[in-house]
Amino acid sequence: MNESTTREERFAHGLEVLRRVDGEAGQRVIDSLADISPELGHQIVSWGFGEIYARPQLEPRDRQLVTLGMLTALGGCEPQLEVHVNAALNVGLTPEQIVEALLHSAGYCGFPKALNATFVAKKVFTERGLLPLTQESAPQTGAAAS
Numbered sequence: 001m002n003e004s005t006t007r008e009e010r011f012a013h014g015l016e017v018l019r020r021v022d023g024e025a026g027q028r029v030i031d032s033l034a035d036i037s038p039e040l041g042h043q044i045v046s047w048g049f050g051e052i053y054a055r056p057q058l059e060p061r062d063r064q065l066v067t068l069g070m071l072t073a074l075g076g077c078e079p080q081l082e083v084h085v086n087a088a089l090n091v092g093l094t095p096e097q098i099v100e101a102l103l104h105s106a107g108y109c110g111f112p113k114a115l116n117a118t119f120v121a122k123k124v125f126t127e128r129g130l131l132p133l134t135q136e137s138a139p140q141t142g143a144a145a146s
Contacts, residue, residue, distance in 0.1 A: 011042060014050025021053060021060055023090055025083045060091035068101050072117040073109040081117055085124040095121070095130050 005013075018026045026049075033041035053063060067084045071077040088098050098121055106114035125131045 007042075007046070010046040010050050013054065014045035014048070017049040017054045018045055021049070021064075021091060022083055022087045025086045029083060061088070061093050064088040064091055064093060065097075065101055068098065068117070069105055069108075072102060072105045072113050075109070075113045075116065078116060078120050081120045082124055085121045086128075089124070089128065089130075095125050095133050099133065 018030070022029075030041040030045060033044075053060070058066070064084060064087055068081070068088060071081045071084060085098060089095070093101075099118065102114055102117045102121060105117065122131070125133070
């Protein structure tokens with residue numbers, strides 16, 4: 001996109017990216033703003049997806065890893081985290097990779113935030129029929145490791 005594109009063209013481009021990344025969940029968020037702040041919905045689509053998510057410097061799966069980490073660290077963003085756990089699955093992250101990213105976040109933002117994010121992921125995985133996950137064996141310590 002460049003500065004000569006129209007507002008409608010930027011929105012259409014952003015909507016295409018939104019649908020590719022977030023699918024129906026993203027569209028529901030935009031639709032839910034129609035009667036209170038359609039401009040916020042427009043900006044999320046045009047700027048957030050049409051300008052930021054569409055940039056080629058990061059792959060969509062990498063953008064989702066960053067987004068999952070940021071929403072986990074912020075805390076209190078569970079509805080948005082639910083959308084982005086779905087998006088992470090949509091762009092090719094596995095449930096195991098998502099869980100690992102959330103586990104990794106515990107060291108940086110604390111167990112309560114990592115737990116809340118993991119429970120959001122559990123809800124999404126349950127809805128999508130992805131549980132139980134097969135976990136890699138954790139490193140063993142002591143006599144059991146020998």
